[in-house]
Amino acid sequence: MDALGNPRSVLLLGGTSDIALAVARRYGASGAPRPRLVLAARPGERRTGVAATLRGEGFEVGEVDFEARRPETHAATVEQAFAEGDIDVAVVAFGILGDAERAWVDAEHALELAEVNFTAPVHTGVLLGQAMSRQGHGQIIALSSVAGERVRRSNFVYGSTKAGMDGFYLGLGEALAPHGVKVLVVRPGFVRSKMTEGMDPAPLSVTPEQVAEQAVAAARAGKELIWVPGAFRWVMTVLRHVPRVLFRRLPI
Amino acid sequence: MSAATIPPSPAVETPATVPLHGWGRTASTRAHLTAVDSVADAVAALRHAGSRGVIARGLGRSYGDAAQNGGGVALDFTRLNRILTLDAEGEPPTVVVEAGVSLDALMKAALPLGLWIPVLPGTRQVTVGGAIGADVHGKNHHTQGSFGDHVLSMDLLLADGEIRTLRPEGETARLFWATVGGMGLTGLVLRATIALQRVESAYFSVDTDRTRDLDDLLERMSTGDDAYTYSVAWFDAVTRGRHLGRAVLTRGNKARLDELPAKLRRDPLKFTAPAFGTIPDVFPNGLVNRATGKAFSEFWYRKAPRHRVGEIQNITQFFHPLDIVAEWNRVYGSHGFLQYQFVVPFSAEDAFRRAVVMIAESGHVSCLNVLKRFGPGNLGLLSFPMPGWTLTVDLPITDGLDRLCRQLDELVLSEGGRNYLAKDSRLTADTFARMYPRLQEFLAVRREVDPDGVFRSDLSRRLGL
Numbered sequence: 001m002d003a004l005g006n007p008r009s010v011l012l013l014g015g016t017s018d019i020a021l022a023v024a025r026r027y028g029a030s031g032a033p034r035p036r037l038v039l040a041a042r043p044g045e046r047r048t049g050v051a052a053t054l055r056g057e058g059f060e061v062g063e064v065d066f067e068a069r070r071p072e073t074h075a076a077t078v079e080q081a082f083a084e085g086d087i088d089v090a091v092v093a094f095g096i097l098g099d100a101e102r103a104w105v106d107a108e109h110a111l112e113l114a115e116v117n118f119t120a121p122v123h124t125g126v127l128l129g130q131a132m133s134r135q136g137h138g139q140i141i142a143l144s145s146v147a148g149e150r151v152r153r154s155n156f157v158y159g160s161t162k163a164g165m166d167g168f169y170l171g172l173g174e175a176l177a178p179h180g181v182k183v184l185v186v187r188p189g190f191v192r193s194k195m196t197e198g199m200d201p202a203p204l205s206v207t208p209e210q211v212a213e214q215a216v217a218a219a220r221a222g223k224e225l226i227w228v229p230g231a232f233r234w235v236m237t238v239l240r241h242v243p244r245v246l247f248r249r250l251p252i
Numbered sequence: 253m254s255a256a257t258i259p260p261s262p263a264v265e266t267p268a269t270v271p272l273h274g275w276g277r278t279a280s281t282r283a284h285l286t287a288v289d290s291v292a293d294a295v296a297a298l299r300h301a302g303s304r305g306v307i308a309r310g311l312g313r314s315y316g317d318a319a320q321n322g323g324g325v326a327l328d329f330t331r332l333n334r335i336l337t338l339d340a341e342g343e344p345p346t347v348v349v350e351a352g353v354s355l356d357a358l359m360k361a362a363l364p365l366g367l368w369i370p371v372l373p374g375t376r377q378v379t380v381g382g383a384i385g386a387d388v389h390g391k392n393h394h395t396q397g398s399f400g401d402h403v404l405s406m407d408l409l410l411a412d413g414e415i416r417t418l419r420p421e422g423e424t425a426r427l428f429w430a431t432v433g434g435m436g437l438t439g440l441v442l443r444a445t446i447a448l449q450r451v452e453s454a455y456f457s458v459d460t461d462r463t464r465d466l467d468d469l470l471e472r473m474s475t476g477d478d479a480y481t482y483s484v485a486w487f488d489a490v491t492r493g494r495h496l497g498r499a500v501l502t503r504g505n506k507a508r509l510d511e512l513p514a515k516l517r518r519d520p521l522k523f524t525a526p527a528f529g530t531i532p533d534v535f536p537n538g539l540v541n542r543a544t545g546k547a548f549s550e551f552w553y554r555k556a557p558r559h560r561v562g563e564i565q566n567i568t569q570f571f572h573p574l575d576i577v578a579e580w581n582r583v584y585g586s587h588g589f590l591q592y593q594f595v596v597p598f599s600a601e602d603a604f605r606r607a608v609v610m611i612a613e614s615g616h617v618s619c620l621n622v623l624k625r626f627g628p629g630n631l632g633l634l635s636f637p638m639p640g641w642t643l644t645v646d647l648p649i650t651d652g653l654d655r656l657c658r659q660l661d662e663l664v665l666s667e668g669g670r671n672y673l674a675k676d677s678r679l680t681a682d683t684f685a686r687m688y689p690r691l692q693e694f695l696a697v698r699r700e701v702d703p704d705g706v707f708r709s710d711l712s713r714r715l716g717l
Contacts, residue, residue, distance in 0.1 A: 003278035003316060003590045003677030004654050008714060031655030033680045086322070086713060135304070136269060136322030137281035180271060180282035180322070 001137065005220040006032040007088030011081045013066060013124060014094025015039030016050045018193035019143055022212035023091050024059070034059050035088070038081045040066035068094050068120035069112070078127040086135045089219065090128050092121055092142045092169070095162075097195050103157035110157050117161035122168050129172055133179040140183045141215055142169035146227065149187060149236045152252055173224050186215045187236075188228040204229055272320040275313050275581050276677055277588035278649060281322030281710055285309070288327050288352075294409055294440050297327055298706060305708030308436045310379030311354060314386065315591045316677025317710035318435050324708060327440065329381055333357065336443065340365045344447040346404060351381030351441045356525070359567075363523050368451040368506070371399045374622075376572055381441040386674035387433035387635040391484040391571075394477055394627035398637050400432030401630050406444040411706040415442065420631075430697040433635035435673055437698060437707045437717055451506050453520035456482070456570045458504035460560045462553065466497025466608055470601060470641075473501065473625050481505045482570070485623040488549040489611050489645055490542070497608050499623065500556040507564055516564065523567055530578040537585035540648045545617035552619075584648050590677050592657060593644040595626055595637065596669035603667045604641045607660060611645055614656045618645035633694040636672040644675070673711065681716035 001007055007027055012020040016039070028034035037054060041047045043065050051061045064080045067073055081087060098113045121142070132138030147155060148162030166185055173183030188211045190202035211228045218226045227233040242250070269282035288294050297306060304324030311330060312319060320326060329352035336348040338361065345367050349358060356376035359369055373388040382388075384406065389398040396402075405419045408431055416439075418428040431438045459480070463469040469485055477483045480503035487499035509520055574580055581589070596604055611618060622644040629638040647653055661683050664671065670687035671679060685691055698717070711717070 001279045002714065003276055003588065004649060004657075005279075006654065006678070008680075030652070031658045033654075033658075134323050135281075136283055136324070180269065180280070 001088045001139075002033075004032070007035045007139070008033065009036040009038070009085060009088050011038045011040060011087045011090040011128075013040045013090065013092050014068075015041035015063075015066070016046050017093040017095075017143075018195070018208040019188075019191065019211050019215075020091050020093035021050065021054070022208040023093070023141065023215055024054070025057070026209075026212040026216040027089070028057075028059065036060045036062070036085070038062045038064055038084070038087065040064045040077055040081055041094075042067060066094075068116045071120065071123050074120070074124050074127055078124065078131055082131050082135075087132070087138060089139045089141060090132070092125065092128075092140060094120070095143065095195075097155075098158055100155040100158060113157050113161050117158065118164045118168075121165040125168060125172055129176050129179075129181060132181040133176065136180050138181045139219055140169070140172070140181070141219055142166075142183060142185050143211075144169065144185050144187045146187050146189050146232050146236055150239050150242075150247070152250075153248060154252065170225065182219075182222060182224075184215065184219050184223055185225045186211065186218070186228060187226070187232065189232050204231060204235070269323075272309070272312075272326055273588075274316045274318065274320065274677065276315040276590050277581055277584070277586070278590065278677055279317055279710070281317075281320050283321045283324055283326040285326050285328055287331055288329050289331050291409070291415070291442055294327065294332075294442065295413055297325060298409065298411065298413060298440075301325060301706050305706055306440075307707060307709040307712075308351070308381055308385070308440050310352060310382040311377050313375055313378045313382065313674075315675045316673075317714065318386070318674060319382075320710045321708060322710055322713075329379060329440075330354075332442070333379075335361050338362065338365070338367075340367060345450065346445055346447055348443060348445045349380050350443050351379060351384075353380050354378065355380070355383060360523065360525075362448055363451075363454055363521050366450055366452070366521060367448040370396050370402045370447065370449050372571060373399075374572065375574065380444055380446070381436075384432055384441055384444060385434060385436045386672075387630070387632050387637075388674065389626070389637050391482040391624065393637055394483065394625050395481050397627065397630055398632075398635060400429075400632050400635060402447045403428075403432065404445040404447055406431070407442045408439040409442055410439045411702040411704065425631075426697060427701060429631040429635075430633050430694055432630070433632035433673075434694065435634065435711060435717070436709065437712055438701055439707065451521075452509040453507045453512055453516070454523045454567055455507040455512060455516060455520070456504040456565050456567075457507045457511050458502055458563045458565045458570055460557050460563065461501045462556050462558045463499045463501055465495055466499070466605060469497060469499040469501060469623070470604075473623075477503065477625055479503075483625065486552065487608075487621050487623055488553055489608065489618045489621045490545045490549045492612050496612055497605075498553060500553060502570070504565070504570060511562070512564060526568060531580050531582045533579070533582050535583050535585050537587045538648075538650075540584055540589075540617060540619060542615070542617050545619050548619050587649040589646055589648045590653070590657075591644060591646050591675040592660060593642060593672040593675045594660065594664045594669055595640045595642040595672075596664060596667040597638070597640040598625075600667035600669065601641070603663055604643070607643060607663055610656065610659055610663070614652075616647050616650065616653060616656055618647050620644070620646040633690045633697070634673065634688055636670065636674070638670070640669065642672075673715075676711075679715065681714065684715045 144166040147159040151159035190205040273280035309319040332352035418424040483503040
């Protein structure tokens with residue numbers, strides 16, 4: 001991190017996610033030096049393509065294998081990600097939306113959601129925290145969701161996994177603060193990205209670029225929790241307190 | 253009781269980490285801050301250096317990340333602060349000091365004997381070790397060179413635990429000149445022998461001139477500086493248009509006894525450092541803004557006399573007005589600030605003008621702007637000074653500052669100039685490498701004396717040193 005709050009290296013866990021890429025590009029914008037990027041993602045054409053595109057834009061890009069559902073490989077992933085030098089910012093941006101109605105009747109699908117969206121973020125979060133504590137500095141940006149703030153019937157399996165990871169990263173931020181490591185939890189609303197392709201955008205929907213812009217600004221300011229768009233903070237404050245009998249009747 | 257329950261031998265006690273930052277109060281990281289009370293302590297610290305390495309830290313006046321070492325060890329040298337011997341009769345007079353002695357303490361010890369430290373930077377609150385590591389300069393660079401030019405020898409503790417005495421000439425010269433300006437990355441300076449100068453008084457005979465604009469200033473400095481040991485200009489980087497770069501030029505020489513008024517002549521070497529206390533840490537961000545910056549610049553320009561000759565000033569007035577208040581960096585608020593100092597050759601005077609215009613037009617506000625002509629540089633592989641114009645601006649951290657700094661970097665690079673590492677907190681490894689043509693020589697020395705990279709700092713990681 002330099003004096004102007006520019007990270008010199010950014011690790012993207014879920015290195016091909018639209019939001020992760022938008023965050024990386026945002027950090028290199030407005031005259032700031034482009035950070036060295038480490039893409040942690042499943043090996044394959046998609047990662048290779050993304051890495052090539054970023055290199056074409058002038059980024060120095062490293063690639064590291066990452067399989068969310070193979071926790072036994074996570075330690076090696078994190079170790080390799082830090083092997084080339086300090087990581088100033090790590091973006092935890094992997095996750096799946098799943099099929100909401102299948103997820104609560106198909107145990108395998110529910111397990112997949114839980115492992116990708118909760119178990120893996122917790123497992124890698126601990127490893128990231130350790131690695132950053134050792135270097136005496138660092139910042140984690142964890143992509144949560146407003147869906148986890150008040151879990152609703154229409155996608156409660158996804159929502160519950162996000163509720164768990166959200167709570168974990170907020171707590172991790174408290175625990176790591178004495179070690180010089182900061183954590184920012186970002187709760188976007190509906191993001192128009194690969195993940196939501198083909199779905200009707202909900203109200204207050206945003207683009208990955210908008211999420212990135214807000215997330216980077218908040219990270220620079222050292223914030224711990226933001227909503228994107230900001231109005232969601234107030235929407236969720238109300239929704240959190242709606243009694244269950246009313247909440248289940250809401251068209252959300 | 254089985255063998256398995258015997259606890260492992262206790263690990264060497266490493267203190268808990270503390271957050272460290274430079275004078276600019278930016279980009280803090282946590283390190284194990286370990287006090288060094290003796291040479292044995294320093295050797296022990298090296299022996300137990302972990303993978304994050306060790307860096308010496310003095311009084312923390314480097315603006316950026318030179319004396320911080322995230323996750324590693326920062327050795328606090330300020331307690332290794334004895335003045336060992338002072339030879340006032342020698343030719344030149346010399347002093348042998350431990351690395352943690354501050355120039356403030358050294359000056360107070362030497363002055364009553366009629367001795368003067370040949371190079372003083374803008375604050376006396378720096379250690380001798382830091383002054384060597386950054387090869388600091390003062391307002392007399394055009395006549396006296398930088399701090400390293402006055403170091404006769406130094407003892408350097410190397411990564412392997414050997415203590416080597418280095419001199420500027422002979423077979424240890426290569427390591428000597430890698431260490432001068434080497435930002436602490438060749439080893440730990442333990443003690444140094446410094447050549448002092450004789451003075452008749454603790455006062456200066458000062459001429460002050462207010463210049464109309466930048467051209468007027470450069471002209472006067474180019475033609476008149478040789479008559480003065482000390483020369484520096486403060487200039488207005490806020491006012492645009494016709495008066496762009498108007499300045500207050502102060503130049504002086506050490507006052508001889510016969511120049512002092514009778515009252516001061518009774519005790520010509522008396523020095524009292526006035527201190528008006530410490531700035532509290534309560535300032536909001538954005539206090540140094542366009543309005544306050546303009547008011548300050550106007551005031552600072554107007555309060556200076558248009559032309560005054562032979563005024564007798566004391567050390568604080570002439571040298572270190574900012575030392576009167578401790579922790580003055582707090583007025584910039586929690587976002588901190590950065591100091592941008594560069595030098596370009598005399599041949600690049602036009603580029604120099606463009607830089608001043610660029611800063612004034614950028615909308616970023618700098619109040620403490622210092623302009624100076626450097627004399628010849630020395631053999632330090634990473635030493636900053638080189639013949640040319642050097643400019644320093646203090647910029648509060650605000651949005652858009654990246655762009656201005658990048659434009660300045662480009663301009664400095666295109667003219668073969670460079671930035672000062674003691675001030676730097678944001679250069680990239682690539683830009684830095686293009687600024688320092690002798691970097692490869694430095695890295696070769698470093699590979700020889702510290703092959704495992706025991707000496708590390710946040711700066712060394714950022715710049716690939």
